[in-house]
Amino acid sequence: MAENRRDEPFFMTATTQFGLEDVLTQELEQLGAKIEQVHSRAIEFMGNKQLLYEANLWCRTAMRILKPFAAFYAPDEKALYREVGRVDWSRYIRPDQTFAITAVVNKSTFEHSLFVAQLTKDAIVDQFRDRTGSRPSVDVNKPDIRLHLHMLDNEVTLSLDASGESLHRRGYRQQTNAAPLNEVLAAGLLLLTGWDGKKTLIDPMCGSGTILTEAALIAQRIAPGLYHQGKFGFENWPDFDLALWESVQLDARNAQIEEPQAYIGGSDISPEFLELARQNVEAAGLEDYIRLAVRDMREAKAPKGDPGLVIMNPPYGERIGEEEQMAELYKMIGDTLKSNFQGYDAYIFTGNLDAAKRVGLKASRRIPLFNGPIDCRLLKYELYQGSRRVARPE
Template identity: 80%
Template sequence: MAPSRRSAPFYMTATTQFGLEEVLAEELYQLGATIDKVGQRAVEFSGDMQLCYEANLWCRTAIRILRPFAGFYAPDEKTLYRETGRINWAEYIRPDQRFAITAVVNRSNLEHSLFVAQLTKDAIVDQFRNRTGDRPSVDVKNPDIRLHLHMIENEVVLSLDSSGESLHRRGYRQQTNVAPLNEILAAGILLLADWDGRKTLVDPMCGSGTILTEAALISQRIAPGLYHQGKFSFENWPDFDQALWDSVRLDAEQARLEEPQAQLVGSDISPEYIDLARENVSAAGLEDFVRLSVRDVRDAAAPKGEPGIVVMNPPYGERIGEETEMDALYKTIGDTLKSGFPGYDAYIFTGNLEAAKRVGLKASRRIPLFNGPIDCRLLKYELYQGSRRASTITSPPGPLSKREGEPDAGK
């Protein structure tokens, strides 16, 4: 690889969950990325090494940041082995390092991803052994270098994984309730709600507190990557720029706002869940910014001050026989929203669309998302009275404003 220079852009791919692609593209754009393509569960973009580091630190809805470096057509295993062997792997892996390959194969002659990964690994190891007599070792659990192979219709793209541990694992969650939102989805819901990081935010069914913790990270301008466990994989790359990384990390640490920027209020009927939420919020060092209490959703009400937003992820009732219970719960939620939160916008994230009809309010937005394998919707309800307000969308606070001289995103 060439030495890292801020003036040397390269292509990258950020992966995410279904439905969060546009949110992630906006996050990357605000960091200064050139957005090349918004695909399904991925955003292709270009930027320099500084952007690569910043994307890992700041992107709230990215799972991984990949750096493609080679591509070729491989209709059979012989071609895959040969073309892999033509890459100069000494540019990407040192003989004393450990590496792992993740393969994703779709609509190709070679159908089995594990076989493709094994064949690619053999080609890499054989090249090192033939050239130097030494070879890097394979470690699927804790590799220094992570490689991704994407094969679709026999077209192969090889990428370096810059992230290492999945970016959704912030490191603050001590333990969780039965069906928690992951951190990326929680952050994505807040960004899809166009929350500006300053309006009051209430979660009256907060569970283990993931939505509130992510809200605090947004409002206090805290980079989620500062919680990343262990090294980022790019720190093991041959062209890793320690001085640049130190600078990017220092900038992120100094961007944090110490004074509370928004009222963040959470409650749950379960004392055990509130204890869990307190543990998680405390593990993230955010206990000064989130107010938690034990309260039945039927008793939830807006705190004093200007109206804000309500965000909640109520149970879906996946067990047989829970239909009546869920209908009653969602009716209670609707009654609470109507009586307790005048002037607010409410967002309910649910995988039970039948029960959601019992809310008794007309949704003004219905955004398709998934919670794991569960087909869900983020439903927006406007609770104000009187004439329809003109809606204004403000970007949530981020680490950097758009780099000067760049055009507005054409969205």
């Protein structure tokens, strides 16, 4: 009987960042998911318990994997309290466990998501108190069970959060003072380029090394979820299958490739940043796969061998009065790419679209993304050797 339960498919939702929906869809399909719908920042799909575990372990561009379990219409406070109270909460939370609710409210008669979360919490706690005399506690920081409530036009979906800590927090990143890319976005940039994990990859403005670290994880076929700190959310669920989870983790460990698959190199002008990058790379156990050096961008050169990919996330210059400085920086980036990386595909990820015009190259692709609240573009430049006509194979 356990085998059947394990294989029974159910609905799930994977959340991601704007612009990464297509690459996450591909990741889920490679794991065997049946895609139902692609929304902005969310993919609905079908799969079994094994897929739920694998999606948390393997998806590089998912923020969370959610398992919806109840849906209803709630036009007002009374209806919300009543409908939440109709769910048998003993199926999802034990009285000795802690829980937390994240509510997202759009286009509804309810104005505040915090109020919706509070009312939902009251209905859950009251049910436990009425039935058992004891109740689970709320822990907003590290709950055993995380619940998500999504309300759109007063249609409510309740989901269990299978991930726990957001999946972008891989666990390898040491303390950092800078504002680095989050790991999901860094992996997403790499997947958007179509990099195959075999070609040379250079980041000449590597900062604390997130793009390089994610590149090595892709090249060596390492599941990012193996770095996850603490328990995944599903490990606290009543139907958690430890034997299945252990076999999924074992399969992931066996999938890793020991032999370096690509030349991955990074540099930065700042010794402090490079030291941070070294610490992060070592924390991820990837020092055999990534070469690091303190170097001015102007001195960055392509290593010998076939051309590959050069990718970077230069400063955006958010402070007042930095416009001229940024214009010079982006012009220097363009000049260096043209002279030192001929034959490469170059990708610049930036939130400063004015400065990007100073690169002096025509972008062949412009992919809209966000870095936190900042509207950004991933710009692709094809750095032809000689003239474009000569570079084209017959």
